Amino acid sequence: MSEHQTLDPETAARKRAMGLFAAADRGVLEAGLAGIGELPDWQLLRAPEIGLVMVRGRTGGGGAPFNLGEVAVTRCAVTLSPDTVGTAYIMGRDKEKARLAALCDALWQRAETRDKVEADILEPIAETLAENDEKNAAETEATRVDFFTMVRGED
Amino acid sequence: MYVAVKGGEKAIANAHRLLADKRRGARSVPAMTVEQIVEQLALAVDRVMAEGSLYDKELAALAIKQARGDLIEAIFLVRAFRTTLPRFGHSEPLDTGEMHIRRRISATFKDLPGGQLLGPTFDYTHRLIDFALAAEGETPEPVRSAPRGGAAPRVTDLLNAEGLLEVDEDGDGNVGDLTREPIDFPAGRDVRLQALARGDEGFLLALGYSTQRGYARTHPFAGEIRMGEVEVELFVEELGFAVTLGRLTVTECQMITQFTGSAKVPPQFSRGYGLTFGHSERKSMAMALVDRALRFEEFGEELTAPAQDQEFVLSHSDNVQATGFTEHLKLPHYVDFQAELELIRRMRREIAERAEKAANDADETRAEEAAE
Numbered sequence: 144m145s146e147h148q149t150l151d152p153e154t155a156a157r158k159r160a161m162g163l164f165a166a167a168d169r170g171v172l173e174a175g176l177a178g179i180g181e182l183p184d185w186q187l188l189r190a191p192e193i194g195l196v197m198v199r200g201r202t203g204g205g206g207a208p209f210n211l212g213e214v215a216v217t218r219c220a221v222t223l224s225p226d227t228v229g230t231a232y233i234m235g236r237d238k239e240k241a242r243l244a245a246l247c248d249a250l251w252q253r254a255e256t257r258d259k260v261e262a263d264i265l266e267p268i269a270e271t272l273a274e275n276d277e278k279n280a281a282e283t284e285a286t287r288v289d290f291f292t293m294v295r296g297e298d
Numbered sequence: 299m300y301v302a303v304k305g306g307e308k309a310i311a312n313a314h315r316l317l318a319d320k321r322r323g324a325r326s327v328p329a330m331t332v333e334q335i336v337e338q339l340a341l342a343v344d345r346v347m348a349e350g351s352l353y354d355k356e357l358a359a360l361a362i363k364q365a366r367g368d369l370i371e372a373i374f375l376v377r378a379f380r381t382t383l384p385r386f387g388h389s390e391p392l393d394t395g396e397m398h399i400r401r402r403i404s405a406t407f408k409d410l411p412g413g414q415l416l417g418p419t420f421d422y423t424h425r426l427i428d429f430a431l432a433a434e435g436e437t438p439e440p441v442r443s444a445p446r447g448g449a450a451p452r453v454t455d456l457l458n459a460e461g462l463l464e465v466d467e468d469g470d471g472n473v474g475d476l477t478r479e480p481i482d483f484p485a486g487r488d489v490r491l492q493a494l495a496r497g498d499e500g501f502l503l504a505l506g507y508s509t510q511r512g513y514a515r516t517h518p519f520a521g522e523i524r525m526g527e528v529e530v531e532l533f534v535e536e537l538g539f540a541v542t543l544g545r546l547t548v549t550e551c552q553m554i555t556q557f558t559g560s561a562k563v564p565p566q567f568s569r570g571y572g573l574t575f576g577h578s579e580r581k582s583m584a585m586a587l588v589d590r591a592l593r594f595e596e597f598g599e600e601l602t603a604p605a606q607d608q609e610f611v612l613s614h615s616d617n618v619q620a621t622g623f624t625e626h627l628k629l630p631h632y633v634d635f636q637a638e639l640e641l642i643r644r645m646r647r648e649i650a651e652r653a654e655k656a657a658n659d660a661d662e663t664r665a666e667e668a669a670e
Binding site: 147150158161162165166192193194195197199200202203204205206208209210211214215216218230232233234235255267268276277278279280281282283284285286287288290296 | 417496544569
């Protein structure tokens with residue numbers, strides 16, 4: 144399986160991109176794709192489909208895997224003319240978002256459009272994600288317990 | 299015996315229409331949106347996801363709306379929905395050590411690396427009704443502080459370094475799935491954890507509590523409770539690598555419990571483990587207590603209490619099964635009951651006949667005695 148799989152830089156970069164498309168709001172992908180301009184011809188290779196992925200945890204946190212429960216996932220694949228296949232697997236049941244994410248993945252794979260996808264779609268998504276993480280971390284940080292020991296009266 | 303009964307269609311249709319009306323409530327009050335439920339009844343949504351065994355906030359919220367807030371009914375709806383969908387595969391095991399932490403506490407180590415972060419907790423509230431919530435006021439923004447950063451390793455990994463705590467076992471690579479094959483007793487820990495993760499919170503809470511009160515006591519400490527978001531990845535064959543699907547909120551509880559050692563193993567702490575979808579702290583703690591109790595054989599303990607008995611625990615922890623069997627008693631049992639009624643009547647008739655016969659016999663005897 145893919146556990147501790149070391150990915151070549153190209154695959155690692157695509158994995159990061161696909162993860163960010165999945166994390167984005169649909170509107171962000173819509174706006175991002177609109178910014179790319181005229182899209183090459185594309186077709187649905189696999190129409191958006193909703194299904195389940197069984198989520199696994201590990202016994203004790205680090206031990207043998209067990210089945211925790213399922214998560215709703217939508218997948219989609221598109222072909223960008225002539226032969227680039229874009230794929231999306233995203234959490235949730237938003238078929239339109241899956242289609243947009245698959246298109247983004249295909250455009251990212253093509254040398255002609257990659258820089259634009261990186262700059263106009265991925266960067267804003269990554270920024271929003273980082274901002275949210277920072278905000279949540281800061282809110283959590285404010286609830287950190289700073290223990291201090293009181294010296295009691297008896298001498 | 300099953301006998302088809304006709305009739306009642308109109309009554310059923312009208313009852314469902316009445317239900318829809320009651321669900322909506324007074325039309326003068328605005329209808330609740332799914333978004334409101336997701337945002338403002340978040341812990342109910344989390345419970346429905348955990349026990350419905352399907353992580354999908356909008357779906358769980360819609361189920362809560364449809365069920366008029368009856369969470370077991372909502373869980374039932376979610377379980378029914380999942381049967382309509384294909385399964386794409388199973389995820390890579392979640393790495394809770396890499397969690398984006400929203401809350402993390404330890405009752406055993408005051409100064410643990412990464413610190414104690416209370417997060418959004420009911421703990422230390424006074425449990426006084428806040429009447430100000432009834433008035434629609436503004437809620438202040440939370441306080442923010444610059445994060446200190448630094449890793450927050452799982453507490454169990456810290457103790458493991460000293461060898462004082464039982465270590466996680468790797469397992470044999472087989473992962474049981476009770477949604478695919480019925481539970482075969484004795485069930486392995488993987489299947490037990492799956493059943494507990496989707497089990498009824500109230501049932502597990504009561505069982506966990508029973509272990510604390512002495513029915514299979516394990517002297518538990520809340521070694522660590524952490525809640526936050528973890529990434530979930532799916533290995534996709536056609537791509538040849540694991541894609542990140544998104545993030546899930548989960549709650550993890552590491553219960554540290556007693557073990558006095560055996561001939562082979564020196565005294566060390568044993569563990570119970572709890573992991574649930576969403577922010578479900580009580581549930582994950584109860585799950586960890588019951589997980590530990592179910593492991594009694596591994597530690598050479600005696601079977602003395604319900605919480606240790608896996609057949610009892612796993613056969614009754616699922617609230618959809620439980621509610622199905624309990625509530626089916628409402629369905630027509632007219633023929634069954636007729637048979638029972640007939641039986642009771644016959645038994646009473648027989649008893650009466652015997653009594654009458656005995657009385658007659660006694661009368662005859664008395665008459666004979668008198669005649670003598």
